[in-house]
Amino acid sequence: MSPSSGTSDDPSDTPGPSRAGRGAGWEPRDPTLPSPRPDERPVRRPRRVRRVLRGLLGLLLLGTLLLAGAFAAGYLLVEIPPANAAAVAQSNVYLYRDGTPLARDGEVNRENVRLDQVPLAVRRAVLAAEDRDFHTSRAVDPKAMVRAAWNTVNGKGRQSGSTITQQYVKNYYLGQEQTLTRKAKEFFIAIKLGREKSKEEILQGYLNTSYFGRNAYGVQAAARAYYGKDVERLDTAEGAYLASLLKAPSAYDVTTHPENRATAVARWNYVLDGMVTEGWLTPAARAAARFPAPQTARPATALAGQRGYLVQAVEEYLTGRGIIDEKTLAGGGFRITTTLEPAKQEALTRAVVDQVQSRLDPDRSPADRNVRVGAAAVDPADGRVLALYGGVDYTQQYVNNATRRDYQVGSTFKPFVFTAAVQSGAQTQQGVPITPYTMYDGTNRRPVEGWNGEAYDPANEDDASYGEIQVGAATDLSVNAVYAQMAVDVGPAHVRRTAIDLGVPRSTPDLTASPSIALGPATASVLDMAAAYATLAAHGRHGSYTLVDSVTRGGQEVALPGPAARQAVSREAADTTTSILRSVVESGTGTAAQAAGRPAAGKTGTAEDDKAAWFAGYTPELATVVALMGQDPESGRQESLYGALGLPRVSGGGPPAAIWGQFTRDALAGTAPREFELQLMPGAQEPPVPPVPDGAKEEEEELVTGEAGPGAASRGPGAPSPAVRGQ
8 A cells, every 4th residue: 555545554553652662572452442431541640649658658667766766765774763852851941031040841751551551442542543544554654645745735734644653653763843854754664663563562652652741741641640540540431532632632631721622522522433433332332431521730849839830821832833843842852931021920920919819718708719810911012921920829720820711801802892993983873983982872771773683782780871971981981881882883893803903812712793792702811812902002013922032952943933013903093992991090990000100001891790800901011911710629610709809799990900000010110101102083182071970980989899789780681692791
């Protein structure tokens, strides 16, 4: 056929690769077969995708090899060390601000026991609390560690994810510091220990080295410290309580912190319920279990008097702010210089003794056995705590009355309501701006207006009615009807925020946004209130109080949080509040504070049923709060102060104000009195003297001198819940 025909019978002329490119064994496709469809053709990945996949596979393999190498190196290089220094712990030394000795805490209380001395139920309670899979799981749990790290990063609280083996390694061989190096060592030592020691040996070591609070290391020391018995005699309920302490010893000690009892009981229930889940306790035995209240702590005599209270407050400050871990601090070796000044500490103790302790006579007045005193003094300039009074003697009354949060603050809270009013520019229901001279209706049980909640008509002290009365006079006389209405006018939520800004802890019990907030049902501590009043003295500038100037261990400084003062409320709001509180001292319920002999501002307060009486006051240089509290020494139940100190009624303007006056005079002796430099809100300058209704002054003086009849008037329906008295 001619070349121009375009056809050929020679197969070599068909389109496609040349013969040279077809390779050996090539045969032409049978032209009678149908061509394959596109979807039946083999799918080939692009060369770039194949290269990426091969690279990723290589990286994965390399990473696996590196991890395996790191694990092998760590396992070979990390040896099981000898016991750490904390296993033979030493004392901590506490110093006053000037470097003079304050106290030295006792040596660590530890007594090792064999595992077979610990009742099986107690061992199982510990496992239910800390590591329920201990006997069947490995020495480390990587998944739990990763999960705990993730939860910590995501703000669900610091979590460890450690097994009991790891905790034992940390207790006995390493330390409590939170570092990656320590965690890595813990990981490898735990693996080796899990291979070299039996589960029983590890559990025994853990029980003998764990910290249970009250300076007790090990379950035997804990049994003695909390229940006054050897570990062999512990029952299941007691063992479950000791096991619950392992998570947070101080927080769950219900005698040291009675306000945390509900949390401690919840943790105890968690432990017992876990024992039921694991089959270690029958449901019937669980139902029969009752919370085993521990005995009152018995501190070392080296901490007698005020020293123990001061050490306890400093320890709570350091551990509560995460400066030093509780177990590490208990391990000892720290040199702690406090902010406390010995002369002021002595002056505060002397004032309490002179005005209260020396006048108690339980044989004459049974109510005297219930009297407790707490006091705290803060420097407004820098927030340093200069003196604390925690109780008659740390070895006799273990609960620190300066830091406990279970007594109502009463009318000492009212200044925060007025501060919030000025800060927010609040107005009355009639649209009148709230100033010291704004008129309010002080009629007893007058229903509060403008409140969307349940009807509320608080009673005044002794059901007294005042009619139309200025805010300043209502503050002098602590008129409940006025301040409950003012709280609604300002907004209870704003009042709460202002109190928190001033220094009242956000977590304070009963600090609720309702009209009754004005009457002080909140149970802030004496130290909390001193910090808040120091903010008013500092013209509204607030920084967290501090109890510690410096901490060293082995010559190394421990980092402390720096000052973070800020303007909590405007100067006009703080100073205008100071102006009306000066009137309380000059002519109101706090005249006993004039014994200080210098310009002062303050407020009295009395809790419902006279269970506590407060005076909170300040000069430009010093803010101090004093409280008398009623508590049965045996049951711990809050009791009325009726009849104490030979008085029918104990008010904040009585012994608390007298203590305040004597202490402030002595603490500032040798320094020239300073006047308040106030910048008042518009309309608050040079006011007229506020009128005092007829008869009101006599009632006020009766409360201060104790000449009024005993008992508070019945509140009836509509009283605050919980209710508090006016003065």
